[in-house]
Amino acid sequence: MKFAPENAEMVYEQEKIRFDGFKNLGLNLNMSRGRPNPEQLDISNELFNEFSKSKGMSGNSDYRNYGMIDGIPEAKKLFAELSGVSEKEIIVMGNSSLNIMYDTVQRAMQFGVLGEEPFNKQGKIKWLCPVPGYDRHFAVTETFGIEMINIPMRSDGPDMDMIEEYVKDETVKGVWCVPKYSNPQGIVYSDKVVERFAALRPKAKDFRIYWDNAYMIHYLTEDIPLKNIFETAKRYKNEDMIYMFGSTSKMTFAGAGIAWICASEKNIEDIKKYMAFQTIGFDKLNQLAHVLFFKTPDGIRQHMKKHAEMLRPRFRAVLDILDEELTGLCQWTEPQGGYFIGIDLPYNTAKRAVSLAKEAGVVMTGAGATFPYNYDPNDSNVRIAPTYPSIDELKTAMRVFCCCVKLAWAEKIIKA
Amino acid sequence: MKFAPENAEMVYEQEKIRFDGFKNLGLNLNMSRGRPNPEQLDISNELFNEFSKSKGMSGNSDYRNYGMIDGIPEAKKLFAELSGVSEKEIIVMGNSSLNIMYDTVQRAMQFGVLGEEPFNKQGKIKWLCPVPGYDRHFAVTETFGIEMINIPMRSDGPDMDMIEEYVKDETVKGVWCVPKYSNPQGIVYSDKVVERFAALRPKAKDFRIYWDNAYMIHYLTEDIPLKNIFETAKRYKNEDMIYMFGSTSKMTFAGAGIAWICASEKNIEDIKKYMAFQTIGFDKLNQLAHVLFFKTPDGIRQHMKKHAEMLRPRFRAVLDILDEELTGLCQWTEPQGGYFIGIDLPYNTAKRAVSLAKEAGVVMTGAGATFPYNYDPNDSNVRIAPTYPSIDELKTAMRVFCCCVKLAWAEKIIKA
Numbered sequence: 001m002k003f004a005p006e007n008a009e010m011v012y013e014q015e016k017i018r019f020d021g022f023k024n025l026g027l028n029l030n031m032s033r034g035r036p037n038p039e040q041l042d043i044s045n046e047l048f049n050e051f052s053k054s055k056g057m058s059g060n061s062d063y064r065n066y067g068m069i070d071g072i073p074e075a076k077k078l079f080a081e082l083s084g085v086s087e088k089e090i091i092v093m094g095n096s097s098l099n100i101m102y103d104t105v106q107r108a109m110q111f112g113v114l115g116e117e118p119f120n121k122q123g124k125i126k127w128l129c130p131v132p133g134y135d136r137h138f139a140v141t142e143t144f145g146i147e148m149i150n151i152p153m154r155s156d157g158p159d160m161d162m163i164e165e166y167v168k169d170e171t172v173k174g175v176w177c178v179p180k181y182s183n184p185q186g187i188v189y190s191d192k193v194v195e196r197f198a199a200l201r202p203k204a205k206d207f208r209i210y211w212d213n214a215y216m217i218h219y220l221t222e223d224i225p226l227k228n229i230f231e232t233a234k235r236y237k238n239e240d241m242i243y244m245f246g247s248t249s250k251m252t253f254a255g256a257g258i259a260w261i262c263a264s265e266k267n268i269e270d271i272k273k274y275m276a277f278q279t280i281g282f283d284k285l286n287q288l289a290h291v292l293f294f295k296t297p298d299g300i301r302q303h304m305k306k307h308a309e310m311l312r313p314r315f316r317a318v319l320d321i322l323d324e325e326l327t328g329l330c331q332w333t334e335p336q337g338g339y340f341i342g343i344d345l346p347y348n349t350a351k352r353a354v355s356l357a358k359e360a361g362v363v364m365t366g367a368g369a370t371f372p373y374n375y376d377p378n379d380s381n382v383r384i385a386p387t388y389p390s391i392d393e394l395k396t397a398m399r400v401f402c403c404c405v406k407l408a409w410a411e412k413i414i415k416a
Numbered sequence: 417m418k419f420a421p422e423n424a425e426m427v428y429e430q431e432k433i434r435f436d437g438f439k440n441l442g443l444n445l446n447m448s449r450g451r452p453n454p455e456q457l458d459i460s461n462e463l464f465n466e467f468s469k470s471k472g473m474s475g476n477s478d479y480r481n482y483g484m485i486d487g488i489p490e491a492k493k494l495f496a497e498l499s500g501v502s503e504k505e506i507i508v509m510g511n512s513s514l515n516i517m518y519d520t521v522q523r524a525m526q527f528g529v530l531g532e533e534p535f536n537k538q539g540k541i542k543w544l545c546p547v548p549g550y551d552r553h554f555a556v557t558e559t560f561g562i563e564m565i566n567i568p569m570r571s572d573g574p575d576m577d578m579i580e581e582y583v584k585d586e587t588v589k590g591v592w593c594v595p596k597y598s599n600p601q602g603i604v605y606s607d608k609v610v611e612r613f614a615a616l617r618p619k620a621k622d623f624r625i626y627w628d629n630a631y632m633i634h635y636l637t638e639d640i641p642l643k644n645i646f647e648t649a650k651r652y653k654n655e656d657m658i659y660m661f662g663s664t665s666k667m668t669f670a671g672a673g674i675a676w677i678c679a680s681e682k683n684i685e686d687i688k689k690y691m692a693f694q695t696i697g698f699d700k701l702n703q704l705a706h707v708l709f710f711k712t713p714d715g716i717r718q719h720m721k722k723h724a725e726m727l728r729p730r731f732r733a734v735l736d737i738l739d740e741e742l743t744g745l746c747q748w749t750e751p752q753g754g755y756f757i758g759i760d761l762p763y764n765t766a767k768r769a770v771s772l773a774k775e776a777g778v779v780m781t782g783a784g785a786t787f788p789y790n791y792d793p794n795d796s797n798v799r800i801a802p803t804y805p806s807i808d809e810l811k812t813a814m815r816v817f818c819c820c821v822k823l824a825w826a827e828k829i830i831k832a
Binding site: 033035038041044045048049051054055056062063065067068094095096098099102103106109120136139140143144253254255256274277278279280281282283284285 | 452454467471480482511514518519522552555560669671690693694697698699701702
């Protein structure tokens with residue numbers, strides 16, 4: 001047992017030498033965010049030509065001018081089909097699904113959901129947060145002063161027993177979900193989990209599932225289907241309970257894609273009612289360019305294959321190094337898609353390991369970031385983002401990280 | 417005196433015959449919104465090629481990816497210069513300045529302004545609304561339940577005596593302004609008015625001037641300078657009191673331009689603090705395309721000359737017909753720029769005239785729309801939007817409108 005406590009001194013000495021060596025390299029590597037790499041961006045460069053070819057016209061429609069608050073019909077058709085909803089159940093918007101989610105929560109705070117009292121006037125309200133999860137989700141609910149409750153992730157999705165229990169509380173108004181290739185573990189919610197979500201009977205009429213389908217087709221080897229929550233919810237007459245979000249941020253250009261919200265017709269009307277005061281419409285030219293570029297849902301699928309081919313070796317490189325260096329010390333999931341690998345370090349060492357890595361020139365996502373309030377009760381989970389660096393950089397960065405994980409563990413044993 | 421009351425019967429008979437003739441034409445003309453016409457949009461088509469040429473790269477910066485929440489440096493430089501502020505006093509965002517304004521008010525409601533109590537927690541608050549004004553401004557404040565107070569417009573801007581008096585009230589938190597080529601009258605605020613705005617001493621620390629510089633360079637014949645409110649306010653140590661908004665919506669593509677907010681460094685930091693929870697960044701590729709297209713503030717000025725040339729004959733056609741048909745009955749201002757002509761019809765006839773026009777197939781902006789709560793106490797003001805229709809359509813539409821104005825007046829006299 002390499003990582004038995006009695007070996008801590010030896011591990012410490014070995015890794016300290018490696019660590020000092022890494023430090024002398026003057027590295028400057030960043031694995032903190034889920035950014036696509038330049039080669040991934042390059043495969044969408046044809047988009048630029050679509051702008052030029054279209055001249056903003058589609059038949060007799062001039063998308064250069066004002067109007068069409070819910071998106072151009074072609075984009076609604078394409079992304080509704082991809083998302084498994086009807087064209088009446090989608091609004092195609094601007095370049096950021098985070099912005100749509102934030103605005104959706106803000107509208108609920110200020111104006112309420114479908115005629116219910118605004119959250120702002122309901123006193124303390126609560127939100128369910130599967131952990132580990134996406135830091136920017138948690139930041140939104142924290143900003144609005146919403147109390148967040150940790151829900152442990154299982155291998156097939158969040159702990160549904162807990163969720164079913166918590167939604168009996170009328171002050172629980174929402175749950176953040178990344179149902180497919182979850183951030184950071186890459187887990188796909190099982191059919192049973194989706195079914196249980198779709199069948200929830202929350203006490204609060206204004207409870208909503210915030211279904212952030214960010215990685216809907218972002219597989220690594222082969223796509224794993226996610227059960228259609230809207231279709232399922234309709235069987236329970238529960239379709240008003242779901243908001244689904246999607247974007248092309250990790251299909252085309254991360255900073256300049258398009259994003260959408262899917263919801264029941266009733267919810268869509270409710271959203272549009274307030275949106276009409278906020279904007280006259282989103283950038284329809286970028287919507288048109290995307291439609292012309294992808295053409296069909298199958299066009300998107302073909303395109304995503306190319307991303308998978310570029311990302312697969314990166315994930316492989318990281319996982320191989322984890323296998324080689326940290327087996328027996330840490331636990332991680334082998335993701336089937338998405339942008340991250342979630343790893344659990346030994347109890348109470350994550351902050352230290354990330355801080356050591358930074359000292360050696362490798363920036364990881366902050367320890368704790370995968371938990372509400374930036375607080376991981378075990379100080380254990382770290383999110384690895386392998387997509388942006390080149391494979392060589394990635395290998396170096398992972399060696400540094402693994403070294404730091406071992407150092408942090410050994411230090412802790414020795415001090416104890 | 418053609419429009420003396422004793423002539424009402426005669427006018428009625430003449431105009432009724434014209435009106436019936438117009439109705440038989442089956443017209444379908446729309447002068448309700450300030451939309452650029454297709455020829456105006458065409459002069460920006462080169463933008464499409466800028467996308468293609470840039471490939472999203474500027475030097476070593478890859479604008480296709482995430483990040484740069486406050487806009488690309490080149491866009492900040494260009495639009496800061498155009499707006500008369502420093503690069504630290506601007507955030508360049510997405511395609512809609514209305515969206516920025518709405519979000520700015522929403523942030524004040526939810527989080528407060530620069531550390532002050534959120535508006536949501538301050539009970540009844542009030543807003544000053546120069547009238548006639550922009551319907552979408554009033555709709556934003558109405559949506560948030562803010563009480564709106566009418567401030568009459570003078571020939572050189574809003575009635576500043578009233579504004580100075582009202583801001584002594586701590587519940588007054590803002591004022592909507594379109595300081596240059598105002599919507600709908602086309603008035604440019606005089607230096608004296610700008611100076612008095614810049615020197616305001618509001619009771620409320622979180623009072624802000626919402627300076628919507630939508631038509632900053634949208635002249636018709638030659639540009640009339642607007643005094644720089646930021647520079648002026650700095651002399652009074654009052655620069656935190658102003659938010660300025662701008663966009664290229666009426667420079668390039670109305671639905672797909674870029675927009676910005678200018679404010680003091682302190683305000684900009686305050687805004688960015690919350691914006692960081694809302695988005696990772698706006699569409700930088702469109703920002704880049706705009707920078708490459710315009711290059712310099714002078715490039716923008718040259719471009720706007722072309723718009724002026726296209727719009728001038730349209731405004732001329734409308735004004736000539738007004739002169740010919742309504743002199744002695746109505747009052748209007750001859751705008752020096754902007755997108756509208758504001759006209760005051762005889763007391764209590766605007767709704768009727770607009771409704772008659774609709775009957776004859778000509779859609780005008782709804783009567784009342786230029787006032788808060790859609791309520792014009794005199795039922796007199798109508799906004800004419802001459803930019804979108806062709807000159808022939810415009811002439812027909814104006815003949816119909818003038819006929820309806822006279823009919824509405826004559827009907828009222830006869831019934832009385």
